[in-house]
Amino acid sequence: MIVVAIDTSAAASVALVDGERLIADRTEFAARRHVEFVGPALAEVLAEGRAEGLVPDAVVVGIGPGPFTGLRAGIAAGIGAALGIGVPVHGVVSHDALALRALADTAATGAATTVTIATDARRREVYATTYSGLDDAGLPVPASGPAALFPADLAECRPARRVGRGFALYRDVLGDPEDEDPNALDPTAAWLARLAHRALSSGRALRGTEPLYLREPDAKPSARRETLLS
Numbered sequence: 001m002i003v004v005a006i007d008t009s010a011a012a013s014v015a016l017v018d019g020e021r022l023i024a025d026r027t028e029f030a031a032r033r034h035v036e037f038v039g040p041a042l043a044e045v046l047a048e049g050r051a052e053g054l055v056p057d058a059v060v061v062g063i064g065p066g067p068f069t070g071l072r073a074g075i076a077a078g079i080g081a082a083l084g085i086g087v088p089v090h091g092v093v094s095h096d097a098l099a100l101r102a103l104a105d106t107a108a109t110g111a112a113t114t115v116t117i118a119t120d121a122r123r124r125e126v127y128a129t130t131y132s133g134l135d136d137a138g139l140p141v142p143a144s145g146p147a148a149l150f151p152a153d154l155a156e157c158r159p160a161r162r163v164g165r166g167f168a169l170y171r172d173v174l175g176d177p178e179d180e181d182p183n184a185l186d187p188t189a190a191w192l193a194r195l196a197h198r199a200l201s202s203g204r205a206l207r208g209t210e211p212l213y214l215r216e217p218d219a220k221p222s223a224r225r226e227t228l229l230s
Contacts, residue, residue: 001201004045004056004081005193008034008074009066009094010119010165011182014041015189016049016056019197024048025190029182034073042081058087060196062094062187064212065119065127065146071211079209090196090206095119095129097191099140101184102163103133114143116159118166118174119186121148126166126174127214128154137202139195148214 007013012034015025026041049056061078064071075091082089095117102115113133118126129145151170159174165185167177177185199206 001197002049002054002057003060003193003196003200004042004049004058005060005062005092005189005196006038006042006074006078006081007062007094007097007187007189007192008038008070008077009062009064010070010186011188012037012041012074013187013189013192014038014045015193016045016054017190017193017197018052018054020194022190023052023054025188027183027188027190029186034070035077038073038077042077046081056085056087058082058196058200059085059089060092060192060206061089061209062097062189062192063091063207063209064094065121065148065214066094066212067122068211068213071213075209075211089209090200091209092192092196092199092206093129093142093146093212094187094192095127095146096140096142097187097189097195098164098184099129099131100134100138100195101188101191102161102179103131103140106133112161115161115163116154116157118154118159118162118164120165120169121214123215125150126154126164126170128166130157130159137204138198139202139204146212146214
């Protein structure tokens with residue numbers, strides 16, 4: 001299955017896979033202008049696919065958890081791309097992609113199968129999800145979360161395997177992340193696409209594109225503006 005994926009829950013990332021083989025990807029880990037990055041990156045990735053005669057069977061978007069503005073940029077781009085190509089669009093929890101990367105080689109390495117993903121939630125918090133391993137389709141199994149937590153609250157859970165930028169930001173409280181590679185700190189579209197391929201190929205249903213917001217957006221209309229608009 002050929003899948004194009006977009007994730008803007010943290011980094012800005014676009015990728016195309018054929019099965020689990022990565023065809024093309026573009027990721028900007030320091031991105032703060034997701035809208036400006038995603039459009040050109042998507043065009044480049046699709047062009048590389050066309051050069052190999054590949055047309056996506058599906059579009060998937062990361063639905064978070066993540067900040068309000070960042071998530072909207074990727075989801076809107078994915079919906080537009082799916083309409084343009086004429087294929088379905090699905091949502092994938094962004095933490096699931098980071099968990100899949102961490103758990104993909106557990107059978108070969110003997111690493112612990114329980115892993116906690118923590119990403120930057122801003123406001124001195126982290127978004128955290130714990131996974132108990134992979135199911136029979138090779139998909140991560142959530143055990144708890146996602147939730148927005150203060151680092152000290154997550155530390156009380158004593159995560160055995162620590163993956164994600166949340167651990168890098170609050171290592172004094174949470175301990176170091178097990179992998180400092182940027183691809184192990186933020187969800188990326190390549191792993192989002194691989195996860196979607198596994199799910200769809202095994203007949204699993206994916207989510208819709210409803211964003212996974214765990215908090216209200218930072219910017220809200222004033223009470224007076226709400227009154228005027230009502």
